[in-house]
Amino acid sequence: MPSGLFGPDLVQMYRTMALSRALDERIYQLNRAGKAAIFGSAQGHEAAQVGCIRATDPSRDHYLIFYRQLTAMLELGTTPVELLLGFLARQGEPLSMARQFPLHGAHPRVDLFSFSNVVGTQVPQAVGVALADQMRGEDRVTVVFFGDGAASQGDTHEGMNFAGIHKLPVVFICENNRFAISVPLRKQMAIENVSVRAAGYGFPGVTVDGTDMVAVYEAVKEAVARARSGKGPTLVEAMVYRLLPHTTDDDHSRYLTKEEIEHMRREGDPLPKTAAMLKRRGLMTDAQEAEIKAGARRAVDEATEQAEAAPFPPVEDMYRHVYAEPHGVPPAHGPKSG
Amino acid sequence: MPVMNVVEAVRDAMRLEMRRDPRIFIMGEDVGARGGVFLASEGFLQEFGEKRVIDAPLAESSICGIALGAAVNGMRPIAEIQFADFVWPAINQLVGEAARVRYGTGGRKYAPLVVRIPYGGGVRGGLYHSQSPEVVFAHTPGLKVVAPATPYDAKGLLTSALRGEDPVIFFEHKRTYRLVRGEAPAGPYTEPIGSAEVKRPGTDLSIFTYGLMLHYSLEAVRIVHEQDGINAEVVDLRTLRPLDAETIIASARRTSKAMVVQEDTLAVSVGSEVAALIAEHAFYDLDAPVMRVGPPDLPPMPFSPLQEAAFMPSPEKIAVAIRKLAAV
Numbered sequence: 018m019p020s021g022l023f024g025p026d027l028v029q030m031y032r033t034m035a036l037s038r039a040l041d042e043r044i045y046q047l048n049r050a051g052k053a054a055i056f057g058s059a060q061g062h063e064a065a066q067v068g069c070i071r072a073t074d075p076s077r078d079h080y081l082i083f084y085r086q087l088t089a090m091l092e093l094g095t096t097p098v099e100l101l102l103g104f105l106a107r108q109g110e111p112l113s114m115a116r117q118f119p120l121h122g123a124h125p126r127v128d129l130f131s132f133s134n135v136v137g138t139q140v141p142q143a144v145g146v147a148l149a150d151q152m153r154g155e156d157r158v159t160v161v162f163f164g165d166g167a168a169s170q171g172d173t174h175e176g177m178n179f180a181g182i183h184k185l186p187v188v189f190i191c192e193n194n195r196f197a198i199s200v201p202l203r204k205q206m207a208i209e210n211v212s213v214r215a216a217g218y219g220f221p222g223v224t225v226d227g228t229d230m231v232a233v234y235e236a237v238k239e240a241v242a243r244a245r246s247g248k249g250p251t252l253v254e255a256m257v258y259r260l261l262p263h264t265t266d267d268d269h270s271r272y273l274t275k276e277e278i279e280h281m282r283r284e285g286d287p288l289p290k291t292a293a294m295l296k297r298r299g300l301m302t303d304a305q306e307a308e309i310k311a312g313a314r315r316a317v318d319e320a321t322e323q324a325e326a327a328p329f330p331p332v333e334d335m336y337r338h339v340y341a342e343p344h345g346v347p348p349a350h351g352p353k354s355g
Numbered sequence: 356m357p358v359m360n361v362v363e364a365v366r367d368a369m370r371l372e373m374r375r376d377p378r379i380f381i382m383g384e385d386v387g388a389r390g391g392v393f394l395a396s397e398g399f400l401q402e403f404g405e406k407r408v409i410d411a412p413l414a415e416s417s418i419c420g421i422a423l424g425a426a427v428n429g430m431r432p433i434a435e436i437q438f439a440d441f442v443w444p445a446i447n448q449l450v451g452e453a454a455r456v457r458y459g460t461g462g463r464k465y466a467p468l469v470v471r472i473p474y475g476g477g478v479r480g481g482l483y484h485s486q487s488p489e490v491v492f493a494h495t496p497g498l499k500v501v502a503p504a505t506p507y508d509a510k511g512l513l514t515s516a517l518r519g520e521d522p523v524i525f526f527e528h529k530r531t532y533r534l535v536r537g538e539a540p541a542g543p544y545t546e547p548i549g550s551a552e553v554k555r556p557g558t559d560l561s562i563f564t565y566g567l568m569l570h571y572s573l574e575a576v577r578i579v580h581e582q583d584g585i586n587a588e589v590v591d592l593r594t595l596r597p598l599d600a601e602t603i604i605a606s607a608r609r610t611s612k613a614m615v616v617q618e619d620t621l622a623v624s625v626g627s628e629v630a631a632l633i634a635e636h637a638f639y640d641l642d643a644p645v646m647r648v649g650p651p652d653l654p655p656m657p658f659s660p661l662q663e664a665a666f667m668p669s670p671e672k673i674a675v676a677i678r679k680l681a682a683v
Contacts, residue, residue, distance in 0.1 A: 132452055138451070145425040148425050153429075337462065338457045344496075
């Protein structure tokens with residue numbers, strides 16, 4: 018049994034994964050019904066995300082996420098209705114007032130933010146967050162997530178380099194799903210694993226099986242402990258499979274064979290794998306598994322009903338929050354008088 | 356009041372605010388032991404230490420991205436870009452990211468960073484030490500863009516930027532750093548961001564300008580006043596976003612003739628916006644079309660001295676334009 022994780026924790030983590038999967042499937046349905054605009058599915062990434070978040074402390078740590086992080090958001094206490102308000106762009110959406118794509122903005126209760134769709138930008142930003150903590154002597158860790166695609170960005174390199182120099186309390190988490198939309202790893206890098214790059218920045222890098230939530234938890238736990246003790250950053254690479262196309266607007270049959278897709282779904286789905294592990298350890302029965310899945314579906318149904326009942330935000334809301342003071346009522350900078 | 360030059364005013368503002376506010380730190384290339392290539396942070400390493408005076412790797416995108424992250428997490432970073440020509444790798448972190456933090460989080464987060472950018476030509480800087488990229492930032496909602504021309508304004512406006520709650524891109528004209536001297540109070544004070552100032556009142560026409568071109572315009576106005584009796588008004592924009600539309604329009608209405616003088620490429624520029632504002636709001640008060648004075652439409656700017664001089668607007672060139680507009 019891993020340190021700090023007990024049977025009920027493992028079952029709770031599986032519950033989050035099951036909830037994420039049910040919500041993920043619902044968002045796809047809403048997209049296909051023309052109600053939700055776009056979605057980058059987290060299917061295949063669930064174990065990696067739940068394992069990472071479990072190894073951190075949401076009461077004090079910082080999280081900079083990217084767009085494929087439905088499970089992480091749920092594990093951090095975001096509710097299905099809050100997330101669905103984002104996917105449907107409805108009033109009351111708590112992250113960005115529905116100004117941004119879903120999962121972007123800032124969390125209402127946890128110090129989590131995600132500004133951008135330009136991949137990799139969050140890496141130097143996370144390093145800056147950690148720098149501020151280090152300057153003030155605060156015992157907080159910054160966890161920043163990115164994909165294998167973002168690993169190619171200059172910002173990712175620059176951010177890691179600076180974090181290594183100053184031994185900042187950051188954990189870099191690369192969810193490597195082996196594809197940047199359609200471009201496979203072999204066309205993105207001449208190395209097998211992103212984690213080896215850590216050596217070039219003077220800190221450890223480790224690759225783990227991202228379909229194994231306990232393996233991910235243990236790697237991130239160690240990285241967080243290292244960061245808290247002032248020893249500096251770690252790069253954790255979680256190898257996962259992206260079970261669905263890049264987004265609801267993508268079609269992976271254009272660049273994957275039927276056999277490749279089937280193989281991925283068979284070998285790369287963390288949910289049956291996690292369920293089997295829990296049953297093997299005697300932590301969950303078939304009946305309990307069925308109840309967890311049914312509970313997740315009920316929660317998602319209720320959340321869908323609530324979110325669909327919410328109105329769209331009023332037009333006048335778009336004029337707020339450009340600057341600290343009011344600004345931007347058209348014309349953009351017309352005369353103040355006369 | 357003490358007399359100081361522009362770079363001394365910048366240094367003074369930073370030093371006084373860093374003494375007052377422990378959240379402020381400076382990060383950039385050579386800002387530590389070297390004191391910055393223009394010596395803006397001379398003596399800071401000794402006074403404030405390595406934690407608050409950070410020599411960054413040569414990587415502008417992360418200088419700005421890290422400053423942005425620290426700002427979101429409660430600090431007040433000053434990011435120094437060594438030369439404006441080097442800011443392009445950081446455009447995404449500033450225009451794409453910093454400008455959208457408050458808006459994109461529904462006001463939950465904000466990024467009060469100040470990016471100081473030495474800019475401008477006439478310094479034998481060639482293509483990569485002469486650029487004026489201010490319009491890119493002035494185009495961007497969510498940013499504030501300041502371009503002072505005098506020591507008094509540089510110190511007061513930088514102090515305001517460091518006390519504000521929004522990202523500010525602060526342009527310092529390199530040629531003014533040591534060339535322009537003037538009085539400024541020894542202690543801290545603020546000048547409001549977003550307000551232009553009439554630096555010389557006049558009745559015959561209005562010149563709208565900023566940075567080094569303020570001084571060239573004032574010199575041109577002195578020449579035409581002495582030689583031709585033309586009495587021109589000179590408005591220093593000081594802030595390029597938000598533009599002080601009220602002061603601009605009032606001046607154009609008062610004199611009925613407007614001229615824009617700038618060092619940056621004229622096409623789609625700050626001067627274009629000033630001309631558009633005047634056309635929208637003072638058209639019926641004008642006695643002549645708005646005139647624009649700027650460089651030829653070439654990549655700024657040639658290194659060789661005759662070509663550089665031909666490229667840059669000068670007091671003499673501005674004087675010719677003033678006579679032409681005054682004669683309409």
